[in-house]
Amino acid sequence: MRTTVNKPRSHMISLEHEAPSDLRHYYAQMLLLRRFEERTSEMYVKAKIGGYCHLNLGEEATIVGLNAALTPDDYVFTNYREHGYILARGADPKRVMAELFGKETGVSGGRGGSMHLFDAERHFMGGYAIVGGQVPLAVGAAYALKYQGRPGVVIAQMGDATTNIGAFYESLNLAKLWQLPVIFFIVNNGYGMGTAVERGSSEPNLAKKGASFRIHGERVDGTDVIAVRDAVRRLRQKAEQDHEPAILDVVSFRFRGHSVIDADRYRDAGAVRRGREKFDPITSFATRLLDQQIADQAFLDTTAQQIDAEVQAAIDFATTSPDPQAADLYTFMYATPVANTPAADDALRAVRINRGEE
Amino acid sequence: MSILTYRQALNRTLGQELARDEQVVLMGEEIGLFQGSYRITEGLLDQFGPRRVVDTPIAEEGFVGVAIGAAMLGMRPVVEIMTINFMLVAIDQVVNHASKIHYMFGGQARVPMVIRTPSGGTGQLAATHSQSFENWFAYCPGLKVVAPANPYDARGLLRAAIRDDDPVIFIESLALYDTKGEVPDDDYVIPIGKAEVKRHGRDVTVISYSRMTAVALQVAQQLDAEGISVEVVDLRSLRPLDRPTIIESVKRTNHAVVIAEDWYSYGVTAEIAATIQEEAFDYLDAPVKRVAGLEVPLPYAKDLSAAAKPSAHSLVHAIRSILK
Numbered sequence: 001m002r003t004t005v006n007k008p009r010s011h012m013i014s015l016e017h018e019a020p021s022d023l024r025h026y027y028a029q030m031l032l033l034r035r036f037e038e039r040t041s042e043m044y045v046k047a048k049i050g051g052y053c054h055l056n057l058g059e060e061a062t063i064v065g066l067n068a069a070l071t072p073d074d075y076v077f078t079n080y081r082e083h084g085y086i087l088a089r090g091a092d093p094k095r096v097m098a099e100l101f102g103k104e105t106g107v108s109g110g111r112g113g114s115m116h117l118f119d120a121e122r123h124f125m126g127g128y129a130i131v132g133g134q135v136p137l138a139v140g141a142a143y144a145l146k147y148q149g150r151p152g153v154v155i156a157q158m159g160d161a162t163t164n165i166g167a168f169y170e171s172l173n174l175a176k177l178w179q180l181p182v183i184f185f186i187v188n189n190g191y192g193m194g195t196a197v198e199r200g201s202s203e204p205n206l207a208k209k210g211a212s213f214r215i216h217g218e219r220v221d222g223t224d225v226i227a228v229r230d231a232v233r234r235l236r237q238k239a240e241q242d243h244e245p246a247i248l249d250v251v252s253f254r255f256r257g258h259s260v261i262d263a264d265r266y267r268d269a270g271a272v273r274r275g276r277e278k279f280d281p282i283t284s285f286a287t288r289l290l291d292q293q294i295a296d297q298a299f300l301d302t303t304a305q306q307i308d309a310e311v312q313a314a315i316d317f318a319t320t321s322p323d324p325q326a327a328d329l330y331t332f333m334y335a336t337p338v339a340n341t342p343a344a345d346d347a348l349r350a351v352r353i354n355r356g357e358e
Numbered sequence: 359m360s361i362l363t364y365r366q367a368l369n370r371t372l373g374q375e376l377a378r379d380e381q382v383v384l385m386g387e388e389i390g391l392f393q394g395s396y397r398i399t400e401g402l403l404d405q406f407g408p409r410r411v412v413d414t415p416i417a418e419e420g421f422v423g424v425a426i427g428a429a430m431l432g433m434r435p436v437v438e439i440m441t442i443n444f445m446l447v448a449i450d451q452v453v454n455h456a457s458k459i460h461y462m463f464g465g466q467a468r469v470p471m472v473i474r475t476p477s478g479g480t481g482q483l484a485a486t487h488s489q490s491f492e493n494w495f496a497y498c499p500g501l502k503v504v505a506p507a508n509p510y511d512a513r514g515l516l517r518a519a520i521r522d523d524d525p526v527i528f529i530e531s532l533a534l535y536d537t538k539g540e541v542p543d544d545d546y547v548i549p550i551g552k553a554e555v556k557r558h559g560r561d562v563t564v565i566s567y568s569r570m571t572a573v574a575l576q577v578a579q580q581l582d583a584e585g586i587s588v589e590v591v592d593l594r595s596l597r598p599l600d601r602p603t604i605i606e607s608v609k610r611t612n613h614a615v616v617i618a619e620d621w622y623s624y625g626v627t628a629e630i631a632a633t634i635q636e637e638a639f640d641y642l643d644a645p646v647k648r649v650a651g652l653e654v655p656l657p658y659a660k661d662l663s664a665a666a667k668p669s670a671h672s673l674v675h676a677i678r679s680i681l682k
């Protein structure tokens with residue numbers, strides 16, 4: 001069980017200065033993420049979804065809080081646990097679910113899958129499945145923003161365990177050396193697969209890991225949507241205006257195993273059950289909304305119904321969407337066509353043989 | 359038309375591309391103030407300033423990743439990696455990221471970047487500094503890999519690489535930097551993915567690229583005096599590989615020798631030999647002969663080091679052995 005999370009304090013903070021419509025929107029977004037992931041898990045078990053599939057359950061406030069602080073100019077690079085980020089950014093749940101189903105209508109044309117979602121229009125710059133790989137890319141995007149004199153910042157999202165890989169440190173150094181508008185957003189769900197933070201990192205306070213790079217770091221309660229939003233807003237402003245990179249260590253509780261197929265045997269089942277109750281960002285937020293009379297039970301109920309319908313529509317869309325076609329196997333190989341690359345008829349011929357049709 | 363060294367051709371082309379397109383930047387270790395480990399970027403910092411010619415710390419994985427990320431936002435970074443040996447430190451970014459991003463995200467993002475790096479060994483640089491790894495990158499779909507053999511090709515292929523919207527690995531050679539050749543002054547571009555027959559001949563086709571093409575041309579001239587007519591196919595691009603040009607030549611000469619500096623097993627020569635076997639088997643009058651590096655960590659000692667590399671001698675030997 002985690003001892004590092006200083007829980008409920010921030011939940012006492014009054015919401016009276018908040019616009020009620022914003023708060024209700026955060027609630028609805030968090031619930032969309034929750035229901036989307038629960039149904040995704042169900043679809044995985046039904047073998048509608050293949051490969052590795054990592055869920056954001058328990059991280060809803062982290063994601064919605066982050067997104068609430070961003071502008072359309074900003075860019076987001078994430079790891080493979082990213083369904084929630086692209087949804088929060090505004091991608092159509094239908095096309096996200098279609099990608100998980102491997103369909104042509106998916107956000108990556110069925111070529112990426114759960115770990116490789118992308119939405120250029122919404123500046124969601126990809127889920128990346130090699131631990132740490134997205135971090136230098138995000139720093140590069142920040143480099144381009146600065147070079148091109150454009151507004152905005154870049155979010156380099158990663159997990160707690162990703163702070164142990166070399167690419168992270170090279171990225172910190174370059175970001176500070178070149179003063180780039182990037183925030184290293186660490187989703188600290190306590191574990192990298194089966195390895196607890198303390199078992200993998202000699203410095204378990206991840207906000208400190210930028211110290212020798214002169215990068216400011218903070219820790220925030222990742223189960224409090226408002227706290228996350230406010231922390232990102234502050235760091236975002238410094239990043240955009242002063243080109244000052246920062247680390248944000250965003251602490252939450254991983255509700256399930258590492259991926260859908262992980263039975264989570266290395267954690268104590270009772271502690272996990274209690275953790276899910278104690279650190280549920282949605283039920284705690286609902287309680288706050290009700291207590292402070294920002295929403296009533298009827299709002300919560302209708303929102304749940306609407307979201308259930310929306311997610312069901314996404315599943316229906318994914319189910320009826322077409323598969324990518326064999327003739328398009330090579331379609332996205334190169335952006336600039338050159339001689340001696342295989343074409344549609346080569347794909348068709350090879351695929352027919354591989355399928356035993358010839 | 360000017361007579362330029364390979365180094366000058368690269369240097370001037372980089373300058374012209376920097377002047378042509380503001381989104382082009384150069385990045386790498388010691389390319390600015392130090393003027394480049396091999397002086398390829400000499401004078402460019404003075405001319406274009408530190409915004410366009412960026413000295414990086416020793417962090418190949420980091421700055422190659424930065425270049426990819428910047429390319430995704432529309433920049434056109436040209437990265438120098440001091441030698442290809444150091445590419446291994448950045449290989450995750452090249453193979454798992456640069457090469458995948460366009461395809462894996464359904465064509466939504468492009469990675470218009472170039473990584474320039476010299477490959478191969480000269481001057482007793484020993485085991486860690488003499489390797490040829492272009493086959494590692496040529497193996498990977500999504501990358502383009504080019505390897506010019508003379509100043510003319512260096513200029514034309516570098517222009518093509520910088521203007522291409524995909525990641526291009528641009529293979530140079532320390533031993534070629536001082537070689538000279540005629541280079542037109544106009545804005546020509548050499549297409550990526552096409553080989554060139556650098557010398558026409560009747561008796562045997564030698565397939566090569568980069569420095570080994572220079573060796574092959576020298577051997578061709580030498581054997582001409584003996585009445586052996588050698589055709590030299592210079593690959594120019596390793597990926598995409600111009601199989602039709604190789605096959606068409608072998609069908610005419612009925613003999614093929616493949617030469618490359620990399621190690622023999624699993625190397626470039628194996629790929630070419632396999633292609634010929636598949637597509638021109640019936641035209642061969644002798645088995646395809648391969649000439650490649652001997653399989654050791656290259657020793658330092660002068661004579662032994664040179665003796666472990668393919669040479670004009672080994673190429674002549676190979677040609678004679680299949681024409682017998």
Ligand SMILES: Cc1ncc(C[n+]2csc(CCOP(=O)(O)OP(=O)(O)O)c2C)c(N)n1
Nearest residue numbers: 081129130131159160161162189191192193
């Ligand atoms: C370079 C690399 N090594 C190992 C893996 C296998 N792997 C996938 S996720 C993961 C744990 C990462 O944990 P963390 O960064 O905390 O992110 P989380 O999964 O908790 O969101 C590992 C070891 C990988 N994908 N890439």
Ligand SMILES: [Mg+2]
Nearest residue numbers: 159160191192
């Ligand atoms: Mg984790």
